[in-house]
Each structure stands twice: as C-alpha cells, then as structure tokens.
Amino acid sequence: MPGRSEEPAYKKIQGTLRRRIDSGQLRPGNPVPSERELARIHRVSLMTARHALTELARDGIVERRHGAGTFVAPPKVQFNKLLGYTEQMASLGLTAHSRIVSSAIVTREHEISARLGLHPSSRLGRLERVRLAGDEPVALEICYWSADDFPALIEAPLERTSLFAVLEHQCGIELAYADEEIDATDADQRMADLLCIPKGTPLLRMRQLIFSSTGRATVYVTGFYRSGRHTLRIRRFR
Amino acid sequence: MPGRSEEPAYKKIQGTLRRRIDSGQLRPGNPVPSERELARIHRVSLMTARHALTELARDGIVERRHGAGTFVAPPKVQFNKLLGYTEQMASLGLTAHSRIVSSAIVTREHEISARLGLHPSSRLGRLERVRLAGDEPVALEICYWSADDFPALIEAPLERTSLFAVLEHQCGIELAYADEEIDATDADQRMADLLCIPKGTPLLRMRQLIFSSTGRATVYVTGFYRSGRHTLRIRRFR
DNA sequence: AAGTGGTCTAGACCACGGC
DNA sequence: CCGTGGTCTAGACCACTTC
Secondary structure, eight states: OOOTTSOOHHHHHHHHHHHHHHTTSSOTTOEEOOHHHHHHHHTOOHHHHHHHHHHHHHTTSEEEETTTEEEEOOOOOOTTBOOOHHHHHHHTTOOOEEEEEEEEEESOOHHHHHHTTSOTTOOEEEEEEEEEETTEEEEEEEEEEETTTOGGGGGSOTTTSOHHHIIIIISOOOEEEEEEEEEEEEOOHHHHHHHTSOTTOEEEEEEEEEEETTSOEEEEEEEEEEBTTBOEEEEEEO | OOOTTSOOHHHHHHHHHHHHHHTTSSOTTOEEOOHHHHHHHHTOOHHHHHHHHHHHHHTTSEEEETTTEEEEOOOOOOTTBOOOHHHHHHHTTOOOEEEEEEEEEESOOHHHHHHTTSOTTOOEEEEEEEEEETTEEEEEEEEEEETTTOGGGGGSOTTTSOHHHIIIIISOOOEEEEEEEEEEEEOOHHHHHHHTSOTTOEEEEEEEEEEETTSOEEEEEEEEEEBTTBOEEEEEEO
16 A cells, blocks of 8 residues: 555655654664554554654664664764765854955866866856955865856855855756865965965865765865864765 | 564575676676576576666666666776775875874864864874885875774884774774865975975875774874875765 | 663555656 | 556564663
C-alpha cells in the first residue's frame, strides 16, 4: 500500500523525526521510537520503518545501538560542509557584507573555461568582491560562471545576497560539492591595497570548482583570505 | 535461510563483486549484474541482493542508474583521505625522507595535553622533523603524543619510517580520522633556517588532531608546508 | 525475559531508461 | 516494450543489551 507518486513513506517518517529533533522536542541522546513502534504508528512494514532509521543513521542524525535502541546523535559540528561565505558568517551569527570591486563579462580566461567544461573562449561572468567583517576587509573572492547559462547572475544584488542563494533559488541549481585546492601565498600590491594590508602578508588561497547535483561544474571561485582572520576546519577520514 | 553466524549473505555478494572489480575483470563503466540476477545467482531474495548493491553504491564502488542498471564507478581520486606524509609521497611515486631536528619528552605543553585529552602536565613525546623532497627541505612537522601510552615511539627510526606506520603496526592503533585547522602564516627566523627559505615566506599551516578508531585523540601534529610545493586537495559536500 | 537492531524471505507494484 | 532500480509488505529468526 505505498502512497503512489507521493513522497515515499520512509521519507515521511524521516521528516517527522527530523522535525521533532530540530524543534528540540527530541534532544541529543534521547531514544527515538523503535523500528517496531514506527512501523505501528505509521502503519508500514518493519522494513520500511527500518529503512527510514538506517538512512537517518547514515546521515548522522541518529545513532543505532544494537540491542539497545536508536538515539538522537549529538549535535554535529558542521565539518567539511560546503558553505558560501555568507552562510559561513551566518552560522557564526555574523552578517557578511561585500564590496563589488569589478563585475564584467570576460572571454579570454581559457583555463577557467576549461575547468568549467566550456569552450576555451566562452563568455564568462566574472565578479570580484571584497568581503568585509564590520568595516574591515578580510577576504577577496573572484567568481567565474558561464555567462550564457546564467545571464541573470551579473545583475543580481551580490553586495548583500549570497551567490549560493541566487544560484539555488533564482537559477534552480542544486549545488552538491566542490573540489578545492588550498595553499598559502602572499599579497601582491593590488590585493594589499584592496584588503588594506601590507604587501607580502600571507594569505590562505582557496580555489573551488563547485559542482551541481547533476555533476556539472557550475562556478569557479578563487578566494584569498587574510591569515589570522580565517581558519579552514575540516575532518578527514582514513 | 540466512547462513547463521557466518558472514551475512549481502557481504558475501559484495565480496565477490569487489574482487571482480579489484582484479580488473569488471572495469569502470561496466555493468554489474542486476539485483534480480544477483538474487538468482546467490539464491537470496531480491531485498538481500539489493542491500548488497545499495551499500556498495554508498561506498562509491558502484553507481546506480534508475532504469538503466548498476555500473562500476570510475576510479576514485582519493580526495580527503587522511594520509601521513610518507604515504602521500608514496602515492605520488616518491620516497619521503626526514631529518629529525629534535626529539624529547616535554611536560609543559598544557594546551596540547588538553587537546589530547590528557592531564595538563602530562609527559608528551615531541618529535620535530624536516621533510625532504630529494635534498631540499619542504616542510616542518612537529608531532606530540602521550609518552606514557606510547613509550616506544620516541625510539622508533622515524627518519625513514612513517609515524602512521609505527602507530598502526607497532602500537596496534587503528587511526580513523583527523580534525584539522588550516591557515596561512609566514616563516619566522628559525623555520626559515630549517627550511632554507627567506624569513617571511608564506607557509601553509596545518594542525591535525588525529583520532583512533576508538575515538581517542592519539597524536597532535603541526605542519608548516612551503607554498608552491604543497597544495591541499579536498572535496567538500553541501 | 523482554525489547532492540541485524539479517532475510518471497513476493508486489511503480517509475525510469533504452531500444 | 522489457529490464532496470525504487519502494513496500508481512512476516521470520538471530544477536545483542538491559533489566
């Protein structure tokens, strides 16, 4: 009796549990209903209830203990999650502002076109922004995208809205992951001027190629982050 | 008819498929047998064959395409894997050498003791090594560990063997993951001398707290990596 | 002993992809 | 169209934890 062409039953069960966890009604360490209880409550078979819990466990929402039960997992440190700068600031309780340094269509960035899977001389949108913490400039970010595929992006009010938000809500793109190259460099004269720091100051450089859920390279971002102001936190597994 | 107290049927199925993939008999892009075929061949129910494939897909071994079939996934770039320096070099076909700068037991590194979950004034092993590529120094790494729990480590021939290898094979520790903080800094006079670079050269700094599979913080490593010689590659998901 | 998650059966219908 | 994976049923026994 699967509710055909609706949301699958196991996802509905996950939804009810996620809501109870998000609302604080179920707190970390609390037991969630057992497979058998969920099956009874939602009038599904044991395998379906089980599927719901197994997936939640895989996503780290709950923890399963053989013989004991299923419990709300401790609050997750958001390691390794792909976030836009605006989102990262928001997660720290801060508001991100930007100053747009330049905004243009370029056609001669052959290497970046190649990384985005486009013809070498494609038309690319290029946006250069200084990121501010309060009044102080702390980072320089340069984004590239296909100007033909996302013509609206160059018009967007990116001083205060997130590039990620525009892509996901205006352009209907679902961002999925990024391949990143991280190294250290130092400020040249232009960066030094833009960031109001001495030339030669060390910077964390992060180059991201951001992919949509369809596996398409969508945006290329190069960021320069002032040392002392930025630490990248990740968790790596063996 | 589950073969009781043996290996679960779905794991046996995974094993046969993994072996065929590892041996090259099944190559990336090749279809693997469908759920129904596997169920028939291994004389299990559809759900069990399905479980085997679903888990392999979750681990990135195969890719499932709705309506089309299940296929061997392309060879994985080892993004984001926790590797020791020696192992990283080996994966690039190079041999890592080290020069031990200092090696001692220290008792006053309170903050590092705390990070390792030890008493503030615990006895810590401290090893400082310059990493070499050919004859050229390219990185400085300082490791800390509990001298009481791993007394053998300070005696190990760490000029040419990997710290990871000693921990895993000599000490019986299974390393599982690391929480890392990455930022940019510049070389002070001492680092400049050790790495044979000008003072002030930008360096990629990586601080790792490495955990065992039991969740215990085992080693703390601070590394300084010459820019231009090192890029950290990671993949982050949304 | 009672309750939990882990594995498994033998079927079913649906949605999707390629021919 | 047929074969694929995606979802689902209504049970079963086992292994484990808690009491």
